[in-house]
Amino acid sequence: MISICTWNIRGLNDPSKVTEVRRVVNTHNIKVIAILETRVKSGKYTAVLNKFGRQWSWDNNYSCSDNGRIWIGWIPGSVTIKVKHTHEQYIYCAVHNQKGDFEFFFTAIYGLHTIQDRKKLWDELRALNASIGNVPWILSGDFNTMLGIHDRVNGAPVTLAEIKDFSDVVDQCLLSELKSSGHFFSWHKGGDGNKTASRIDRCLGNAEWMSQKGAVYTEYLNPGLSDHSPILITCLAEEKGGGRPFKFLNYLANHVEFMPAVECCWKQDCKGTAIFSVWSRLKLIKNKLKKIDHRDFQGIHDRIEQARQQLEVVQAQLQCQVADSSLLVQEQECSATLRKWLKLE
Structure with missing residues (x-):
């Protein structure tokens, strides 16, 4: 559906x-x-x-x-x-x-x-x-x-x-x-x-x-x-459709090492046709960015999901305990944590 x-x-x-x-x-x-x-x-x-x-x-x-x-x-x-x-x-x-x-x-x-x-x-x-x-x-x-x-x-x-x-x-x-x-x-x-x-x-x-x-x-x-x-x-009722399109997550573009990494890889001497040269440099950039991602952002989506689940648990408890001051504080803290991780996505 x-x-x-x-x-x-x-x-x-x-x-x-x-x-x-x-x-x-x-x-x-x-x-x-x-x-x-x-x-x-x-x-x-x-x-x-x-x-x-x-x-x-x-x-x-x-x-x-x-x-x-x-x-x-x-x-x-x-x-x-x-x-x-x-x-x-x-x-x-x-x-x-x-x-x-x-x-x-x-x-x-x-x-x-x-x-x-x-x-x-x-x-x-x-x-x-x-x-x-x-x-x-x-x-x-x-x-x-x-x-x-x-x-x-x-x-x-x-x-x-x-x-x-x-x-x-x-x-x-x-x-x-x-x-x-x-x-x-x-x-x-x-x-x-x-x-x-x-x-x-x-x-x-x-x-x-x-x-x-x-x-x-x-x-x-x-x-x-x-x-x-x-x-x-x-x-x-849901109709059958095609697959989901590729999604590019751009949080790496804000990383301090992003532009230096791109410039370094793009200056490499790659032999072959023009299109092969472009493809080779893009592959170098991908590998470099994967290392940065693994080093600094590993598990970011898990962290986002964990923060989201914590917020949902607290909000679910608030259904029955609307005026519980401790839960209200937890809700604010969980919301702030989720916002922090979402800014990196």
Whole structure:
């Protein structure tokens, strides 16, 4: 199966967060991703996108929001997506699988922060629901509000005023929350014993979706370097494809010995045709860099994975012990360690 993911990454200018998004994408075979709250200015949009690879197609809502709060990306060889409408609080699109025998509508949500601003979102969702008809529809992302009074801990009690508008839309549009596993509280704030946690990220489906794909579930993954959990929706059959392309890891380019090694090897006298001479020098460079890598970076990927696993263990424990101050300190330490090793990748 291939998956869809929505994730409020809380800023994508940090290279470590780009690396983490790519890891989640590769680990879970994600072919459609909505990245929320990127905080990337439009002038840097292309530069950041290039870090995800050329196989992705992208759309965004910069035309409605200066900060481009929502990016949606997909791999055209696996799915076909047609963006039908963009808004400052959502992107609405039609999704077809590769065979073209299954279609549904998908709306990536990023709700604004005030009750008044979100009223525009609720009105828009009502209008979308009226236009969709009998086609399956899922809505996923950060609604920035809760649906029930038990959806927040360690903060101010949830009031009816906070949840009324959202609850009304869910009832009026006959939406249901998809079955889920993993974290219940999808967002957290604070790093001490008074840490607030709430469930403001959700995935909902209309009656047609629940009728046709009711067995589909969502998984709330560990938040990693964000303060929001990614929502993983596994809903499309995977098509067979080719092998993975070669990946060049460029952390060696920042090593102090990198340029001297390249210059030394390139000055070597290699007899033969021009192409053979180039090939021979490249082989010398490869061998030299392998020695540097073995000496200074051996096991870097194991160290990254170990740091990542330690962070996941602590965050998993926090599901049951949200206010444990020692675990919160451990989470910060594990996060800092992971960032340190990711900078070398």
